[in-house]
């Protein structure tokens with residue numbers, strides 16, 4: 366049985382010392398300890414009657430190992446990316462607070478030791494059982510584990526979870542499919558289950574959403590923030606001078622109305638190239654940045670960095686986040702930063718989560734090229750009053766709840782019970798003619814009454830089947846229905862009867878490896894089922910197909926979990 370623990374002493378010791386990245390994480394863990402402890406108490410109350418199994422967990426942070434080059438640690442104090450460090454610090458704390466048996470490795474040597482593979486012998490198969498129930502790592506760590514364990518990695522890979530900032534879509538993850546169809550990148554092709562990849566934001570339902578946390582306010586702090594807001598104070602998002610390059614025009618407009626602050630790293634001899642009217646504080650410790658955000662009215666992004674934690678922190682401290690809309694959207698097909706990343710997700714603004722999940726009044730997303738609109742928006746921002754806001758999924762309690770649910774329920778190791786009762790041509794053989802019911806006055810199917818007899822997480826009771834329009838992905842189709850796509854439920858709808866229940870008349874039914882299937886092609890009245898469960902994918906669309914989509918409901922503020930998921 367896992368028991369919540371609020372003392373972080375043992376965790377701090379395990380993280381160790383000797384690198385700026387580790388010190389950054391430890392400062393963060395210490396600063397947020399009280400917030401985690403009170404969240405743990407609340408979740409404990411909420412889960413009162415739940416048995417939580419204590420798992421043996423290894424966390425191997427590949428990108429911070431010397432062997433992978435560790436380009437991040439030397440930049441911690443110089444304006445380099447900190448988002449990943451924020452996330453790993455929070456993952457470590459959450460696993461520790463949930464009371465699991467945790468081992469942490471930041472080097473190949475430690476990894477060798479924990480896996481029981483003697484160092485310096487090259488690849489060495491792990492002959493005995495894996496001494497862990499779960500391993501959290503990243504793409505670098507995965508590569509290192511492959512070198513270390515050779516072919517035996519394959520046997521154990523269902524235990525692995527990959528922390529993957531921007532996400533990996535199934536078409537890129539499937540080695541053979543990616544190679545044959547042009548989805549091969551430097552990162553993908555590990556043939557994992559899509560939901561073994563865990564992202565920083567809920568980018569795609571094909572992956573699991575791990576997230577991180579932002580600081581929470583108590584009532585007094587909330588009131589003080591409201592009182593002390595300076596209505597003409599703006600902070601610019603971007604701690605490296607090159608993030609400000611070419612933005613002089615916007616800065617000039619902004620400067621007409623507001624006092625502009627920055628936190629751009631600089632060396633004493635060489636101040637950064639930002640306009641003289643900017644009050645630059647230099648890179649601040651996280652805590653001092655929070656204080657600055659508490660006073661500021663506006664936090665403004667100029668397009669880079671993409672999808673970082675800072676906008677959530679700003680919104681949590683009562684700022685309005687103003688950011689540029691990308692038209693056309695940025696993606697691995699048209700933008701250098703995303704090129705080679707194993708996803709074709711279209712990034713519609715600097716921070717699509719802020720745009721789509723939070724929105725006005727906290728987040729305003731506009732075309733920055735329209736100077737009049739830009740100017741009018743700044744003036745509007747100075748007028749309106751906005752309260753601090755933090756989505757539940759980015760609170761400590763939300764992250765603990767989500768991680769708890771994943772740890773206790775996600776299982777990629779047990780051979781999936783072949784979905785009964787169907788035969789080899791994927792035809793339903795149950796007692797009723799079709800396992801589906803049509804929801805009244807809609808085009809949405811639910812599973813008929815005996816849902817509870819099939820073991821699944823999320824449970825089959827959450828399933829809502831929707832057909833996409835042509836050229837529409839399942840991500841979009843579910844969203845339009847007020848739901849979210851749930852790849853774990855694909856196997857239940859990959860049967861002939863789904864087509865007839867949705868009134869698609871099939872001339873023929875075939876089964877093929879295609880990440881868009883199951884789908885209906887209107888032109889040939891052809892119904893296609895999915896042959897390889899690894900290719901079940903919410904992402905992806907084609908003008909030729911109407912896709913069958915397994916959607917589900919979700920909890921308010923916790924999109925990763927369905928209403929019956931806890």
Ligand code: U2F
Pocket residue numbers: 445446447448449451530565603604628647648649650651652654670671672673674675676678
């Ligand atoms: C993102 O990485 P970044 O590190 O650039 O993300 P930010 O949103 O800028 O901020 C990360 C943290 O840096 C902190 C701040 C955030 O939690 O509190 N910070 C600070 O301590 N002092 C300061 O003066 C300013 C900020 C993203 F997270 C990565 O995954 C991407 O690789 C990267 C590129 O898109 O963007």
